[in-house]
């Protein structure tokens with residue numbers, strides 16, 4: 189896992205780290221328990237962003253009225269993360285720092301153009317989600333730095349968001365998943381961000397298809413053009429049980445479902 193590139197490990201919710209310590213996949217010289225840092229837990233509006241502290245648990249996010257109002261994509265995605273016991277302990281910052289390409293928070297953060305807040309001995313810095321996730325379990329975290337939180341823009345009435353994933357059993361890491369964050373003028377797409385999980389080494393933004401949809405009216409025809417574009421654009425990595433073709437197919441199934449839901453929602457508002 190990620191931290192062992194350093195000789196210490198940060199312990200947050202422990203839902204990933206404890207398992208890897210047990211299996212001796214992680215053998216840090218030093219284990220630093222940050223769970224008592226209350227200042228790193230909590231959710232608040234800061235200007236036009238919603239800030240979530242690193243030690244905020246998945247359950248805190250799932251049940252937050254602020255998240256439901258200002259970052260509904262996170263509220264939709266939260267129930268897909270593992271099971272209740274894991275969501276009660278696992279943290280926002282732990283998931284972001286670990287950088288699992290099949291995890292929900294990195295995928296949503298990427299869809300929402302979120303920002304990761306880092307703190308180290310040399311000071312604080314902010315890194316966009318796009319730059320933070322760099323490779324498989326590899327992030328922009330430098331030795332001596334921790335994730336203190338991450339923020340996303342506040343949702344507005346012209347935004348539409350949707351999340352869906354396909355897993356063998358509910359609570360398992362998904363085979364493929366998709367977070368959509370779109371902005372509309374009636375049914376006209378101003379922008380649509382498509383972020384896939386379980387497809388590549390990091391959350392994958394389908395930039396070519398996003399550009400294709402921008403400025404178009406979302407209807408049945410455009411949705412099929414987007415699906416065809418995704419088939420050409422996505423180049424999934426296989427995993428132990430699914431080859432690339434299966435993942436590509438599942439990704440397009442999710443895209444069609446979510447774009448159809450966006451179309452239905454915008455058409456109802458425009459009518």
Ligand SMILES: Cc1cc2nc3c(=O)[nH]c(=O)nc-3n(C[C@H](O)[C@H](O)[C@H](O)COP(=O)(O)OP(=O)(O)OC[C@H]3O[C@@H](n4cnc5c(N)ncnc54)[C@H](O)[C@@H]3O)c2cc1C
Nearest residue numbers: 198200201202203204205270278279281282285291292335
């Ligand atoms: C059975 C099972 C199923 C799961 N299914 C899913 C799933 O479907 N989707 C999903 O997203 N996750 C899933 N998880 C993972 C879970 O969400 C973890 O909570 C999460 O990945 C890590 O968060 P944590 O707080 O538990 O971190 P920890 O386990 O404490 O730490 C994980 C790693 O991140 C580092 N770290 C932690 N916090 C910070 C920080 N603030 N700054 C810098 N480094 C830090 C640690 O050093 C370690 O390397 C599952 C876990 C289990 C055990």
